[in-house]
Amino acid sequence: MSSEIILVGQSKINNFNDTDLEINYPTTFSFLCKKTGNVNYAFPYKSYFAGTVGYLIKKSAARRFIQQISQNEPFWLADDFLLFEQDFNIRNKVVRPLMVIENPVLISNLESIRGSLSNNLFKKLMKYPFKKIFAIKKNLAN
Numbered sequence: 752m753s754s755e756i757i758l759v760g761q762s763k764i765n766n767f768n769d770t771d772l773e774i775n776y777p778t779t780f781s782f783l784c785k786k787t788g789n790v791n792y793a794f795p796y797k798s799y800f801a802g803t804v805g806y807l808i809k810k811s812a813a814r815r816f817i818q819q820i821s822q823n824e825p826f827w828l829a830d831d832f833l834l835f836e837q838d839f840n841i842r843n844k845v846v847r848p849l850m851v852i853e854n855p856v857l858i859s860n861l862e863s864i865r866g867s868l869s870n871n872l873f874k875k876l877m878k879y880p881f882k883k884i885f886a887i888k889k890n891l892a893n
Contacts, residue, residue, distance in 0.1 A: 756842070756843040761803060764855060
């Protein structure tokens, strides 16, 4: 199954191929990724990407959004990719290395509302193997 949205950027990342990106949002092994030029793309372990700063949308996905709006008032966030996958059947892939990054020094005006907590590195590393396995399984199944 293909994807209709390609996520090309992320906020709060220091560089285009940051290690933190792999730890928090892993994809499959690079040799299993699809390739276009110097860019790899694959399904993420989970379709959730708060802080996505750039994405490409196929016309078929845009039509589905219009169809949703014609039936109901829009109720979603622009980067609610989990909702798009589960309820609208619109899947997304991510690129590595990223093509767009936001200045990591900038502070989001939503950060205080979200009450974002900085997870410690140990906790992130403990979750990483499971996220990686989910990403590999998701990419092998498609």
